[in-house]
Amino acid sequence: MSTIASSNPPSTIPAYLTTTSIGKKVLMAVSGVIAFGFVCGHMLGNLQVFIGQDQMNHYAETLQNLGPMLWVIRLFLAAAFITHIWLGILLKLQNNAARPVGYKNETTQKASLASRTMIWTGLIILTFVAYHLLHYTARLTNPEYASLLDGQGRFDVYSMVIHGFSDWIISAVYIVGVGLLAYHLSHGVASMFQSLGLNSPAWQVRLNRIAWFFTILLFVGYASIPTAVLTGCLTLPGGGY
Amino acid sequence: MNLTLHVWRQKNAHDKGRMEVYQARDISEHMSFLEMLDVVNEQLVEQGIDPIHFDHDCREGICGTCSLVINGAPHGHQKATTTCQLHMRHFSDGDHIYIEPFRAKAFPVIKDLVVDRSAFDRIMQAGGFVSVNTGGIPDANAIPIPKYFAEKAMDAAACIGCGACVAACKNASAMLFVGAKVSQFAHLPQGQVERERRVRAMVAQMDAEGFGNCTNQYECEAVCPKEISVEVIAKMNREYLRAATKKS
Incomplete structure (x- = not known):
């Protein structure tokens, strides 16, 4: 027999969010919304590479010129990501502990593969993001294109991207990384509405469609850049890569 | 019909438990899943084996007492059906059926297929x-x-x-x-x-x-x-x- 568990509800809003099952899911959803918003905005920023070198470098310079504001945004995003990752791992451990003895013969009725692999796609995405930050933000992995300047003396992000994706192994890593990110969101985008209580039987169908729309949109948007470089559609200002 | 049952047997909450195999013979397709288990239990008692323990009460699908995970699905694979209302006509002669208790830390096994x-x-x-x-x-x-x-x-x-x-x-x-x-x-x-x-x-x-x-x-x-x-x-x-x- 189990020992009789008793409990008291928390008394403050932070305690609700951090100690209860529903509170943690709400934090998971809110941090997910922030991360999703960033992923969409980042894609729109990156797609300016197709407009040309001048536009891309101008956009990058604008972001850099935000100064302290850039760091406020970076810290806000980092807080959301860390919350999302930390809670994701914590909830997974709690969920595993909730069923210490599993089934010999387990079946799945309707849970999508994406929903059952969130922790794994999430952790691989985390590794990918760490590499991506070292590659294009800190620019430590490939010093040969870490400090290029364009004709106007701005940092040449455009050429850095072309150089970076001209290596098919790096491009492949990016395509797989964004593919997993998009797949993660095929469950996440619909799921965050349910966690926040914004769902109904009619909306559930629509939310799943919306989630898949974003999955495809984000994958095509992000993967188009390395693909365009590898196929020769995007080239250095002087041509080639 | 004749069936092969793979049933979770566990003496008590502290026993480790294991799957045991039993033969269910001459099962009528009109029986409910629980009636099939009743028949198997009579055969087990005749053989001097401890009958399979499982929860049941109203047997008309409204009390919520019956449980069982049948072939990996709670209450079996029939939609909107409790185990007591699941009929053997949904199975075929020669089928292997896996019967396990509901699994959760909050639902500890008391004996066999009975959970708290x-x-x-x-x-x-x-x-x-x-x-x-x-x-x-x-x-x-x-x-x-x-x-x-x-x-x-x-x-x-x-x-x-x-x-x-x-x-x-x-x-x-x-x-x-x-x-x-x-x-x-x-x-x-x-x-x-x-x-x-x-x-x-x-x-x-x-x-x-x-x-x-x-x-x-x-x-x-x-x-x-x-x-x-x-x-x-x-x-x-x-x-x-x-x-x-x-x-x-």
């Missing part, structure tokens, strides 16, 4: 009620309730508390059950007085019992014999957010 579901009772005791003073019976329809809300409350109240949602959930979460119990009151005028206290207390008890967290995979909805919709979980999440922002 009193965690659900404690969640109900925490807030699954409406407090009223005793006295004369109120007139029917004295409190007008719009049809929409009456139906939502009735849909949620169809929950029989069997625990199949927990058994099916990849995380052994009880949110469909608790969501149904919270929703059935939250939609009705009678439930308003204790509205915030109820959801706070029931969720706190659910967490304390060691159930997992909902990851919105909706396995619960798929196996629920009463077809409770996961909209009750969304409703509970709204109720909980509302309660969290109000003074207790």
Whole structure:
């Protein structure tokens, strides 16, 4: 027999969010919304590479010129990501502990593969993001294109991207990384509405469609850049890569 | 028909337990799954083997006592069906059937296929009620309730508390059950007085019992014999957010 568990509800809003099952899911959803918003905005920023070198470098310079504001945004995003990752791992451990003895013969009725692999796609995405930050933000992995300047003396992000994706192994890593990110969101985008209580039987169908729309949109948007470089559609200002 | 049963046998809560294989012979397709087990048990008793223990009561699909995970699905693979209402005609001669108990830390096995579901009772005791003073019976329809809300409350109240949602959930979460119990009151005028206290207390008890967290995979909805919709979980999440922002 189990020992009789008793409990008291928390008394403050932070305690609700951090100690209860529903509170943690709400934090998971809110941090997910922030991360999703960033992923969409980042894609729109990156797609300016197709407009040309001048536009891309101008956009990058604008972001850099935000100064302290850039760091406020970076810290806000980092807080959301860390919350999302930390809670994701914590909830997974709690969920595993909730069923210490599993089934010999387990079946799945309707849970999508994406929903059952969130922790794994999430952790691989985390590794990918760490590499991506070292590659294009800190620019430590490939010093040969870490400090290029364009004709106007701005940092040449455009050429850095072309150089970076001209290596098919790096491009492949990016395509797989964004593919997993998009797949993660095929469950996440619909799921965050349910966690926040914004769902109904009619909306559930629509939310799943919306989630898949974003999955495809984000994958095509992000993967188009390395693909365009590898196929020769995007080239250095002087041509080639 | 003749069947091969792979059944979880466990002497008591402390026994490690194992799968045992039994032959079920001359089973009529008109039998319910539990009647099939009754027949097997008679044969086991004749052979001097301890019969297979399983929970059952009304055997008409309304009490929520029967359980069993049959071939990997709580109450078997028939939609909207309890184990007692699952008939053998859905199986074929020669089938291998795997029978396991509901698995969750909060539902410990007592013996064989019988699990302790009193965690659900404690969640109900925490807030699954409406407090009223005793006295004369109120007139029917004295409190007008719009049809929409009456139906939502009735849909949620169809929950029989069997625990199949927990058994099916990849995380052994009880949110469909608790969501149904919270929703059935939250939609009705009678439930308003204790509205915030109820959801706070029931969720706190659910967490304390060691159930997992909902990851919105909706396995619960798929196996629920009463077809409770996961909209009750969304409703509970709204109720909980509302309660969290109000003074207790």
